[in-house]
Amino acid sequence: MLPPILLLGDVDLNCPSNCQIHNTHFFGTDRQIIRRGQAFNFYARFHNREWDDSMDQAIFTVETGSHTQNMCSLSQSISGNISVFPPSNACIGRYILNMQITSCGHTYQRCLGDFYVLFNPWCADDPVYMDNQAQREEYVLNEHGILYEGVHKHITSRPWHFGQFEDGILDICLKILDMGASYHHGSDRDHCWRNDPVHVSMVVNHMVRTNGIPENNDYLKGTKPFSWNGSVPILQQWYNGRCRPVRYGYCGSLASVMCTVMRCLGIPSRVITNFCFPCSNENPLGINEIFDCTGKNLCGKDKLWRYHCWNESWMARRDLNQCCGDWQCLDPTPLETAYVFVSILLSGPTWVRSIREGELDLDYDGHHMFSRLNSNYVGWLSQNNAKKTKVFCDTWPCGQHLSTKSVGSEQLEDITGSYKYELGSVKSKEAYYRAYRRIHPGYCNASNCHIDRELSSLKNPFLSDSGINMRLKMTNCPMYGEDVQLHWLLENLRSEPKTLKFNLCAQIITYNGCPMDQFWKDSVSVTLGPREGKKVDLSNALLTTVLFRRQIADRRPTIFYRISGDLILVGSEINIMLNIDS
Template sequence: IELGDVDLNCPSNCQIHNTHFFGTDRQIIRRGQAFNFYASFHNREWDDSVDQATFTVETDDPVYLDNQAQREEYILNEHGILYEGVHKHITSRPWHFGQFEDGILDICLKILDMGASYHHGSDRDHCWRNDPVHVSMVVNHMISSHTTNSIMKIPENNDYLKGTKPFSWNGSVPILQQWYNGRCRPVRYGYCGSLASVMCTVMRCLGIPSRVVTNFCFPCSNENPLGVNEIFDSTGKNLCGKDKLWRYHCWNESWMARRDLNQCCGDWQCLDPTPLETGRGSACSGPTWVRSIREGDLDLDYDGHYMFSRLNSNYAGWLSQNNAKKTKVFCDTWPCGQQLITKSVGSEQFDDITGNYKYELGSVKSKEAYYRAYRRIHPGYCNASNCHIDRELSSLKNPFLSDSGINTRLKMANCPMYGEDVQLHWLLENLRNEPKNLKFNLCAQIITYNGCPMDQFWKDNVTVALGPREVKKIPLCVSYSQYGPYLNDHNIMKVVAVSDPDCGEVLMVSRDIVINRPPVIVKLLSQPRLKVPCTAEISFCNPLQEDMKNCIMTLEGCGLFKEPMTIDLGTLASNQQARTIVEFTPYRLGSHRLLANLGCHKFAYCKGCAKAEVCNHVGQNGSLPVSQNGSLPACENGSLPVNSSGVAPAGDPGLNSTCEYICIPVCNPNCNPGGPPVFDFVYLPAGHPLCNSICNPGFNPNFNALFDPGCDPGFRVICETVPPATCTQMPPTVYSSMPVTTSNPAGPPMPHVVFETGSTSVHQPGGGAGPMPYSVSVPANNAVSVFKVLLDSVKQEEICGTVEDEFTVYGVMKPRNNV
């Protein structure tokens, strides 16, 4: 037998494998999942009794997640949230990953081809690409290494005048496109959040489940691997030392089974693409098994000891006096790496995943992990006892404020926004029975997200007299006129109160304060529909006590805008509100976001977004495509009969991108007004909770006694049942034309075509309301063959004779006049 042509069956396989978002003109499939193809032969037909074909395939999938909701979130979801701020004030902003946008897959493959391992041997590199560990290391290194082909650069000394401001990016797609179109030169500039998000895009595009993690209080120390030091002068000013305490830091987690660690099941691996110190001297770290970080098992590759050190460092505050002498201050410190969060599955909230990286502080397991890691990081303590290690750690820590007989803290009195004064309450408590007279120096300065102190803009000194056991509350105010000239893209302010060394013991209390950015309000004025113009209102009010100059509004949204839209708003006076109406035409079905960013001479970004659920437009008689599951009064439990009519529901509440459709015959009196109950077809997603009930023996719903169909055991593919005897069978000439067995039995929603017939009595057995029109929804790739069936099964004058130009997307058969 001689092989002829091979049809890879790309459209169907891409639908089943959830890769149709990339397009269906080429075969893109996922490992560990079956696919079909068709072969034809030249000299003779295939003979099952003689011919045999053997295929050796890799069925094991080291990146498989057995949770459907997590697969939806960590592979298929194109939208995410970045968390920023400080541990006491967490802020968020949307991010568009865009892993299914046009050209992104080719860019991701180009990234692999630009890796060092590819240039050392392309054949060997191709063989290794079935290993997610190898792929993740290549991608991690390419994101922001110090090579000429890395994807993104981080500005040196927070200077980004020669590129795009790091915080103005809204998504990964423009970054990857700029890198690819710029001959693979680094894009200027990014920060840890954008680097981790770009990596998440690439990994999801390549089929590896990934998510972005944010940690608050992340130290970077070049000297002490388990300690970080901040130095202050006598006024409370934070001096720029070698150590930095990042207010937050973002990295990527990817799900994979580590064959190099003999893992049989997948687990989260930590990958940090931000250039930091690593064991191999490269600009990245990982993949590091998250569980090994928690357990302190640092003998496992790669760079686990660096991540453990940063998440478990001891913070120390020092006072530098005029004679260059440094003194430890009395201060209540917080543990580094105290909170780690990521976006929740299927929600806009965040999950606290600190327990994945660390045991509860002070617990037995936490101490055991720390001792184990300490001996690995400090080889000289390999045989040291736990008590010896405890004594060493105690010498590194600051004395507690309570040991000095004074408790003090700074508490926020308001939640300030740009343009507003910062109000604080300074609480002091004397814990002793004798009075205290203290003199404090206070100051405030801007701190960058990565711990670099900026200019000091406010200073004050206060003398406090405390009687025995007395508690005082002192109001503090930092006005906008004081901090406004220094405010830029870094909206974190540090307020410090430190006692005068001449008073004896040196006490210090500090507070990091986030100045909230004014919001951009995005409001959709119409329901977004595919290829139908839609309008949105964008508004912004200047809250500052001064003009905002060079105001630029940028709008973008994959599936909504082919490319970003820029609007020049010019200068906005104080308290002036700018409002603009924009029009766009959605080009992709599904859930999308319209993102808005406003920049001016004072700061790079203020963000706003609105969700946009893009659906098909309604058919000629109000009928809906099968790919939209709605809630219609005449139908059971929100299911959508094929021949129902009604207003298009907002969104797609019953579907997900890997649903399987079930066709259920229902005995429903509502589908035959005025006549006896008829046999009607209802489409439901296979994951719909109603399907599990319907397809169980003895199903008898409480809400409608007539709704009692039996189900075939093969309901996961397509559920065809026999109607109850009490139902009147619909005319076979009409229902035989319905694509019940060919209507996309598995896979995600796809464009459908609605065929409509004229009014005829056969559509309304039993009389009732008389002749009625009838509509049939069909997948677009099936429409041509079904149309021929309809012409053969129904009188030609009962169906229209023309199809709109949008036939392949959502064609509508228009009934003739008087028919």
């Protein structure tokens, strides 16, 4: 008598145990969410008899969309405990698991259910592998972060809820990949690009940047950009609104939403803030700002953001023959550029180390990042005859105090050294020379001294000969509604007396460097004796900042204001513009 055909009974996918082992239990344990390169187990029970290797065979297949593939096969299973191993190069996404049983010459198939595959920072064979458990907990599992804002001399912070494990967020993140597939390959018939964190990060960056998750624009017809405090409502609004742009966001919310998506998919990520960041580079490695004789900024267009946020993600760049993971920067904020790049180039990850070394031909948009972190800041005085006079050049401000949240604490971590060497060091100059030759093709074969001569032409001829030392000192850190207390310190460095005329003004400068209205200006004459120093109290003159407070309160809720002084020196007249950064 022939044995009966083996009949499959109940199947237990063992979700709670698998999710715990795969570090996905934060999503909940009602779904099978696993990480590639790591086995998961489930149990199958048979109705009429035990498994017999001589007569029974099982093959597992997985489906995603219209695509079907073998993931593993069952060689034997006596107890009904089945182990499935998604390879470390499996495509991430949602799969349907099917089991095909051949018993006594008869074959039948049964759908066992669906499961999700994510990147695996715990697997040494996965390009996103991170060998430090504390860093994995911070950059993959932590749902709470801190965004840094303000100016480099006064950095403020605000909490942000990434919420990558909240209900529905994983499905929203996979929807982002579905919509971004046409950008990457023209269609989603082939999911093979989803196995590579480089290509996945490009698609996510492109989607956040171009599809408004959230949109970066004026907020008069939408939500105030700075009212968001988490990624979840932004992603939910985008998904529930049929993937229409969310209005509105700013660089911090854009970078944070991208960080949420990347962490949800299993790619270690963090948000970086840089202080003093040019948003457009008409002149690579140079920023030009124009002032009138009162010190008023005449640019009328965003030039220098007080701070800017982007995303860093951890992965090994197999396209660069990297065997170990490292930080790659991805900027989802749309920025102006004078370069004619293909869209994919501006969305690609840039190896942070290549930016520091000036190796700009290794990455997608290394030119963009290096220029914005190493630009010279040049001020021009506009004269009545439409001519401009160069009045100062500062090589310091751009790319300073790059900050992110520390691992396992609420403290700020300064990572400027990851992006650039110490200013003035030999390695800093060598990196600058390498980058300069790539950014300016005319200097491909130029010697270092040739480039030095070119850079020396930017130096300001006035400041070194003025004989006047000046600085602005704020004696308090004003809270919202308080007056600004400002001292202006002057010192005559020469042995002869000086009588100088000063034109002063205070002008509103938004966080992204866009000049607004002047709300105070004055003209003062000061006489300084030989080697004399004086302190001038500007607090009374600045009592009109109440006007500023009223205007800025409707534009961005904040409790701190900061004043910095930019000095413009021309002959015997000194024009001081007080940039008030909200």
